[in-house]
Structure formats: C-alpha cells, structure tokens
Amino acid sequence: MVGVIGLVAMLIVGWVTFEVTLANSIRVTGEQAQRRLALFDRTLEAIIERFHYLPVAISQAREARQALEHPDDPIAIDAANGFLSKLNETAGAGEIFLMEENGSVVAASNWWTLTSLVGTNYSFRPYFADALRLGQADYYAFGMSTNVPGYFLSQRVDGPDGPLGVAVSKINLGEIEATWWRSGELIGIVDVNDVVILSTRPDWRYRPLQTIPRSRVDIVSSQQRYGENGIDNSGIITDRWFSRGAEFALLAGTDPESSGYFMLRELRLPKHGWRLLSFTPLPQHYAGAFTMASAAALACAALFLIVVLLEQRRRHVALRLSEHYRLEQRVAERTEDLHAMNEQLRAEIADRVRAERAERDAQTGLAQAAKLASLGQALAGVAHEVSQPVAALATHLASARLIEQRRGGGELGPIIAAMDKVVERLANLTGHLKTFARKETQSALYADVGTAIANALDLTDHRLRQVGVDTEYRRPLPPLGAAANPVHLEQVLINLIANAADAMEDAPVRVLSISAEREGEAIRIVIADTGAGMAAADMSNIFDPFFTTKPAGKGLGLGLAISYGLMRDSGGTISARSVLGQGSTFFVTLPQAARPEAKLIA
Incomplete structure (x- = not known):
C-alpha cells in the first residue's frame, strides 16, 4: 500500500511539474517569437520604405514625362531609358519602368537586357489600374518577363489634360x-x-x-x-x-x-x-518539460524513500523498546522484594535531590536579593550625589534671574527659563531615583498631559527647528490628567517627536500635528507627521527591540520598544498607523486620573 501511495505521489508531482514547465516554456518562447516577428516586420518596412520615393521621383522627371507625351519619339524613349538605367544604378531597385495610359511599357531600366520590359503590356496588373484610379498603389506579384517575384510600387503621372501613364518601381525582396x-x-x-x-x-x-x-x-x-x-x-x-x-x-x-x-x-x-x-x-519544449518532470519525480521518490526509512527506523526502535520493557517486567515479577527496596531507595534519592535543589534555589535567590540591594544602595547614592549639584545649580539660576531682572531683562531671560526647566527635570528625575530606592507604599501618579507635551516640545525644539518642522498643537483646556509617571510620559513623547522629525527630514512638506482629548475613561494622545512613512510589512515589528527603519548609525531600534514597555507598565497602550510616502500617526492611550489634592508631578 505504501508503495502504491509513493508511486501515485511521484506521478502527480511529475505531471504537475511537466505541465507547469511546458506552459512556462511555451509562454516565454511565444513572447520571444512575437518580439522577433516585430523586428522582422520593421526590417521589411524599412526595405520597402527605402524605395517609396522612386515612383514619385520618376513621375516628376522631365525625361519620363516627355517619353509618355511622345511615345513614338525614339529620342525621348532613349532619353527615358538612359535616365531610368542611371537612376536604378543608384537606387538599387529590381526594375523601374514607365507605362502608357493603355498599360504598355515605353521605357525601363532593363531596356538593354534579354528580359527587357519594354513593349510588354501590364494593364491587367492591379498596381496599374489602382494607380490610375487612386494616384498610387502597391502590389506583390511574380514577374511575368523576368520570372522574379517582387513588390511593385506605382505612381500615376499626371499631365495637363489628365493621366499620362504610370511610373513603377519593382523591389526584389530576396x-x-x-x-x-x-x-x-x-x-x-x-x-x-x-x-x-x-x-x-x-x-x-x-x-x-x-x-x-x-x-x-x-x-x-x-x-x-x-x-x-x-x-x-x-x-x-x-x-x-x-x-x-x-x-x-x-x-x-x-x-x-x-x-x-x-x-x-x-x-x-x-x-x-x-x-x-x-x-x-x-x-x-516537451523534452525540457520531461527532463524537469523526471527530476521532480526522482526528488519526490527520494523524499518518499527517506520518509519510509525513517518510519521503519522508528518502528524498529519502538520494537526494541517494547522488548526491553517486557524484559524489565519479567525481572520485576521475579524480584519483587528487590524492586520494593529499589523504589524506596529511589524515593530517598529523589527527596535528597529536591532538598539540594531547594537549597540551591534559596542560595541563588539570596544572592540575587543581595545584588538588588547593592544596586538600590548605589542608585540611592547616585541620586543623592546628583541632587546636591542640581540644587546648587537651581540656586545659581535663581540668582542669575534676579540679576537679570535688576538689569531690566533682556535676551538672557528665556535662556534662564529654559535652563530652569532642565534643572527642574533633573530634580524630578533624582527624586524618582530616591523614591525608587526607598521602600514606600505604592501611590497613584498623576501626569498633566498638556504640561508633558509642552515639556517634550521644549526639549525637542532645537531638532524641530533644525529640520524645519511646522508644529500644530493646542494645549487642552481644561487640563487633562493621566494616571502615569509624568517623566515616563515625557520620555515617550520626546522619543515619538524625535522620530517624527527624523522621518520628515527629506519630506517636501514637514508638519507635526499633536492633539490630546478625553475618550470615555481614558486620555488619547495623537502624534502625526508628514514624513516618509513605513511599509506595511514593517508595522508588525516596530515595537520589537533593536528593530529600526533608519539608516545604519542613526538608530538602535530601542526607543519604541522602551516606550511600549513604559506605557504598558502605566496601564496604557501605544499603537501606530502608517502609509508609505504619506507619513505616520502614533496613538498613546492612558487611563484618566483625577487631579490629586497634593502637589502635582508634572
């Protein structure tokens, strides 16, 4: 049965491969043949077009018109014959000749040969009748005098009182x-x-x-x-x-x-x-398709053989295990006492192993706790050491502000105000580090969304002005409060705004739109840009660590991953929508928080 299944599978694979290969070969060959036919057509048209001027030129020549006006004048006929001969030596046509209105040839380029057309009547030829009726004509036919086929181009020769005859050029398509x-x-x-x-x-x-x-x-x-x-x-x-x-x-x-x-x-x-x-x-084509089908069928047969061998090996191993199990059963039946003692010994060994594992786990936990305690102490020390220079810097800035006010104010005022915000942010950060280092009861945080957005815009203002970004933002009124760490929220906003500036660096239109509004029991922040956007295939990976769409050396791929973790820890979400070439929009959703009575962290 297995052999029949393998044979059927091999035949199906071979047949499908044959059909696909043959169809593809026929399609490719057909396209190539069509291109070659188009090339041959252009070659044919070029050869015919090369001689299109001859009948027109002959119909306007003085020698040709005199020969048609005076067909009984030997001098006019000889002049026309000489003219056509010289003209054909230059043009290289098969033959060129003049026909009277009755269809008789009066002069030809081969007048001196044994197969001369002079005196032959071709009134039955369509190229003569059509030229007299329409002015010009073309026709393919077998030469009756020369026994050489050709393509005939004809032009009516008009006189003062009507048609004088027809000028004809024969093209040899050999x-x-x-x-x-x-x-x-x-x-x-x-x-x-x-x-x-x-x-x-x-x-x-x-x-x-x-x-x-x-x-x-x-x-x-x-x-x-x-x-x-x-x-x-x-x-x-x-x-x-x-x-x-x-x-x-x-x-x-x-x-x-x-x-x-x-x-x-x-x-x-x-x-x-x-x-x-x-x-x-x-x-x-059939030979190529058959070769491919044979190769596919052989590959299928080899794969099927491998599967059969693996299955046989699995059965062999299962049989040996079964025999081994039956042997153990017989030994167990004959030595029940020994088996009971072995079971008891195994139980004691298992208890000992569990006890040793529990002891190792406890030692590992204590070591990790000691590391975390040391890290907490080091973190508290760093926060303490940083807080003192920050406080001193705040005092100096206050003194500088007073001095600037006494001088009547000037250009240093905005700079000192900006430095105040940076110092205040450093103070808040060291405060958070101290709070994290202390063992305190967990309390709900409150972040003023408008303040967080304003701080983030201040800290990224230099980058936005450097890129030339126009910012659209109106601070929400009344203020919106979110249950989140304000420093974490600012960190997320700064990362999103900086990413938007990078995305719009080469964009023709650079507009950053920021909005915040209440949606039910949540606060929703929307940050949209008009940058390069992201491909749909990348959207599922943008929050993964170390994934970035920026050029090498301009990003580590950690900003969005960290932002995603911060919002998740705050009970919120962060998502994105992007269209390649049109820009990206990020949505930050956080739980709404009531304004606390104590001093706000903002």
Missing part, C-alpha cells in the same frame, strides 16, 4: 529572405489568398498554408500573382489548434527541420494585407 535565413528561423509571409509568398524555406513558396478548394484555386490562378505555373495546392499545415494559451500546427513533409509539431505565432501586417508567421519546433 534580401529580406536572405536575412531571415541567416537568423535560423522558420518564417514565412502569407498574402490575402493564404499563400506563402516569402519564406526561409524555398519549397514553401507559392503554396497555401492549408489545401484550398479547387474552385478557389482557379480564382487565385486568374490573378496571375504567382507566375505562369500558379500555386502548388499542397498545404504546408496539416492541422492547427489552440492549447495552453498558444497556437500549434502539424506541418507536412519529409524534411525533419520543417515537418512535425510546431508552435505557431502570427503577426498581421494590415498595411499590405499580409501575415508574418513564425514556426518554433515543439519537441524541444
């Missing part, structure tokens, strides 16, 4: 066939009759893509597009169908390079009424 042949592609151009007129395979020329009815063959032959022999009505394509988002064809023939199964890509050329076809052999 150059583009040679270019295609050197590319190694299997390419063909099909005209409006679904007949191949140009191809890298000479045996495809003047054959329909698929065999056409006899009645239609007679109609096509009457057009005399394909020479005296007409078309070879043996279809190139035996069958064609759509599959896997592409078109495929079965080509008839005995040559392995141009027969069998191919992927068919088609590009329409509406300007000429043609279609440009590309054939890509299909077996190579």
Whole structure:
C-alpha cells in the first residue's frame, strides 16, 4: 500500500511539474517569437520604405514625362531609358519602368537586357489600374518577363489634360529572405489568398498554408500573382489548434527541420494585407518539460524513500523498546522484594535531590536579593550625589534671574527659563531615583498631559527647528490628567517627536500635528507627521527591540520598544498607523486620573 501511495505521489508531482514547465516554456518562447516577428516586420518596412520615393521621383522627371507625351519619339524613349538605367544604378531597385495610359511599357531600366520590359503590356496588373484610379498603389506579384517575384510600387503621372501613364518601381525582396535565413528561423509571409509568398524555406513558396478548394484555386490562378505555373495546392499545415494559451500546427513533409509539431505565432501586417508567421519546433519544449518532470519525480521518490526509512527506523526502535520493557517486567515479577527496596531507595534519592535543589534555589535567590540591594544602595547614592549639584545649580539660576531682572531683562531671560526647566527635570528625575530606592507604599501618579507635551516640545525644539518642522498643537483646556509617571510620559513623547522629525527630514512638506482629548475613561494622545512613512510589512515589528527603519548609525531600534514597555507598565497602550510616502500617526492611550489634592508631578 505504501508503495502504491509513493508511486501515485511521484506521478502527480511529475505531471504537475511537466505541465507547469511546458506552459512556462511555451509562454516565454511565444513572447520571444512575437518580439522577433516585430523586428522582422520593421526590417521589411524599412526595405520597402527605402524605395517609396522612386515612383514619385520618376513621375516628376522631365525625361519620363516627355517619353509618355511622345511615345513614338525614339529620342525621348532613349532619353527615358538612359535616365531610368542611371537612376536604378543608384537606387538599387529590381526594375523601374514607365507605362502608357493603355498599360504598355515605353521605357525601363532593363531596356538593354534579354528580359527587357519594354513593349510588354501590364494593364491587367492591379498596381496599374489602382494607380490610375487612386494616384498610387502597391502590389506583390511574380514577374511575368523576368520570372522574379517582387513588390511593385506605382505612381500615376499626371499631365495637363489628365493621366499620362504610370511610373513603377519593382523591389526584389530576396534580401529580406536572405536575412531571415541567416537568423535560423522558420518564417514565412502569407498574402490575402493564404499563400506563402516569402519564406526561409524555398519549397514553401507559392503554396497555401492549408489545401484550398479547387474552385478557389482557379480564382487565385486568374490573378496571375504567382507566375505562369500558379500555386502548388499542397498545404504546408496539416492541422492547427489552440492549447495552453498558444497556437500549434502539424506541418507536412519529409524534411525533419520543417515537418512535425510546431508552435505557431502570427503577426498581421494590415498595411499590405499580409501575415508574418513564425514556426518554433515543439519537441524541444516537451523534452525540457520531461527532463524537469523526471527530476521532480526522482526528488519526490527520494523524499518518499527517506520518509519510509525513517518510519521503519522508528518502528524498529519502538520494537526494541517494547522488548526491553517486557524484559524489565519479567525481572520485576521475579524480584519483587528487590524492586520494593529499589523504589524506596529511589524515593530517598529523589527527596535528597529536591532538598539540594531547594537549597540551591534559596542560595541563588539570596544572592540575587543581595545584588538588588547593592544596586538600590548605589542608585540611592547616585541620586543623592546628583541632587546636591542640581540644587546648587537651581540656586545659581535663581540668582542669575534676579540679576537679570535688576538689569531690566533682556535676551538672557528665556535662556534662564529654559535652563530652569532642565534643572527642574533633573530634580524630578533624582527624586524618582530616591523614591525608587526607598521602600514606600505604592501611590497613584498623576501626569498633566498638556504640561508633558509642552515639556517634550521644549526639549525637542532645537531638532524641530533644525529640520524645519511646522508644529500644530493646542494645549487642552481644561487640563487633562493621566494616571502615569509624568517623566515616563515625557520620555515617550520626546522619543515619538524625535522620530517624527527624523522621518520628515527629506519630506517636501514637514508638519507635526499633536492633539490630546478625553475618550470615555481614558486620555488619547495623537502624534502625526508628514514624513516618509513605513511599509506595511514593517508595522508588525516596530515595537520589537533593536528593530529600526533608519539608516545604519542613526538608530538602535530601542526607543519604541522602551516606550511600549513604559506605557504598558502605566496601564496604557501605544499603537501606530502608517502609509508609505504619506507619513505616520502614533496613538498613546492612558487611563484618566483625577487631579490629586497634593502637589502635582508634572
């Protein structure tokens, strides 16, 4: 049963891999073929466009007009023949010639050759009739005199009393066939009759893509597009169908390079009424897909074999354990007394181990308590040592303020006031350290939200002005009180404002919006910026320690993690919303607190 499951799994994996690989290979090959067809189309148009000027130039030439006005004048005809010959030597077209109004050729660039067009009547050609009717025309056909196919460009020659005739330039497209042949592609151009007129395979020329009815063959032959022999009505394509988002064809023939199964890509050329076809052999795609499928199936078989071996090993180990357990049971039944003594001894050993573990735990706890006690004493000493210079600094600042007031005030007043706030913050911090070092009963803290925001803005004012940030903030009235440590709240706000300034450093618009309001039994503080914002993938990690979106050397990734912990310890929350390229918004929510009767900590 296991072998059957493994075989089915291997077949499924191989089949899925085959289908996916084949579909992808067909898609990529189709895109490449479409790009090559577009390139071939541009090459074809460039060759044709290169000779578009010839019929117009001939129709305006004095020699050509005189030959058409005087078709019986040998001198005019010789001049026109010489002009067309020299012109073609420079242009490099197949042939260029002049036709009278009745369709007869009066002058040609090959007038001196055995296959001269002079005297031949081509009034039956559509490029002659269409040019007389429309002014100009183009047409692909097999040369009746030269037996060389070409693309004919014609231009009507107008006289004072009406049309004099038609100037024609024949383009030999053998150059583009040679270019295609050197590319190694299997390419063909099909005209409006679904007949191949140009191809890298000479045996495809003047054959329909698929065999056409006899009645239609007679109609096509009457057009005399394909020479005296007409078309070879043996279809190139035996069958064609759509599959896997592409078109495929079965080509008839005995040559392995141009027969069998191919992927068919088609590009329409509406300007000429043609279609440009590309054939890509299909077996190579199947071979690649089969190779990938075989590799995937072998990998699946190897994985299944590993799983089977592991399962057999697990069963073998389980069997050995079972035999060992039965052996122990038999020994236990035969030596019950010894077993009881062993159990008693194990119990005593377990009690001894538990006692030793409890003793080690107690010693570890005492050592940790001693460390914490030493840390508390050191912290109290640091707070005591710092508080004295802070108090002295406050006294000096008070003296400086009095002196400044006696002098009538000036620029030092705001500076002394700012230093007072910093000294007051240091005093509060040392007070908190002393309070933490003392063993006191826990009391509820009160923080004036407006004061905390104002202090945070004061301490970050230099950074905000340095970046050029406009601040939008209105102090809430009446005051809002939050049940939180005010120093901790200021620390969180300073971190959020500093992060906002960093985010807006390269932003075109730098606006910092801060608001505080009461929501039910809670206080909500909102800090929004117009900075770079954060990606959605980063939002789940912003409160993790050491995670930062700032460049290397500009952040440790600890600010938001510490802020999150401080708000959580205060019974509040901190969250964020951000849109990449539009800015970020942080929400700080704290429990509301009643204003205490004692002196506030703010």
